Amino acid sequence: MATSTLKDIKIMGEGTYPGGTYKKVRINGQGKINGNLECNKIKIFGDSRFNGDVKVQEFSLFGAGHVKESLDGSTFEIFGSLDVGKKVTGDVCSVRGSLSSVDAIEMDKLTVNGGLRSEGLLNVGELTMKLGHFTSRVKEIGGEKITIKGKRVNLFGKQQELVADSIEGDRIYLEFTTAKVVRGNKITLGRGCNIDHLEYRQQFKAHKTSSVGNVSRI
Numbered sequence: 001m002a003t004s005t006l007k008d009i010k011i012m013g014e015g016t017y018p019g020g021t022y023k024k025v026r027i028n029g030q031g032k033i034n035g036n037l038e039c040n041k042i043k044i045f046g047d048s049r050f051n052g053d054v055k056v057q058e059f060s061l062f063g064a065g066h067v068k069e070s071l072d073g074s075t076f077e078i079f080g081s082l083d084v085g086k087k088v089t090g091d092v093c094s095v096r097g098s099l100s101s102v103d104a105i106e107m108d109k110l111t112v113n114g115g116l117r118s119e120g121l122l123n124v125g126e127l128t129m130k131l132g133h134f135t136s137r138v139k140e141i142g143g144e145k146i147t148i149k150g151k152r153v154n155l156f157g158k159q160q161e162l163v164a165d166s167i168e169g170d171r172i173y174l175e176f177t178t179a180k181v182v183r184g185n186k187i188t189l190g191r192g193c194n195i196d197h198l199e200y201r202q203q204f205k206a207h208k209t210s211s212v213g214n215v216s217r218i
Contacts, residue, residue, distance in 0.1 A: 019052050070103070087120070098133055115160070131160045131176060141167045150176040150191065159192065
């Protein structure tokens, strides 16, 4: 992309633009992009909707965002909620709020403080998650280092959890996780886990409040 000749999109208040190739997209308020979008940087303060595929280098969201098709980028900062209709791919993603995808999520590094939902495979190099907001549901998780921790709650609060069909990785630490299968090299179960079947290679430890139906060393 020859960025020097590309135009910017700036929406102040409310506006709708067609898709295309741009340098920067900035939304302050409510913005809608109709069609596929390719650009270097997207920054959103408010509500946004992208009716197509989005390809971007840097994506920052402070508010609520919805991508109808796929989202492909390098770095993502999400302060709020982002819903994606298809696949999400990128290098590094930080979430304070929630990230949802109907399809797979692929990241080198994903950090979540809040909620996560994916109906496909969550494929990550490193996943660090602090549970909150709602019950997180991911069909499958695969990665090298996976860390899931619960938040401290008050007397009236409810501890949120992660629910998954399968979790597989090299080094795994889980809290408040319900899963059918967990496989890994070194696995530690902290508080509040319910695992149907667990397979480990080198090391396995479990907190007294966690339960495992079947454990096998492979």
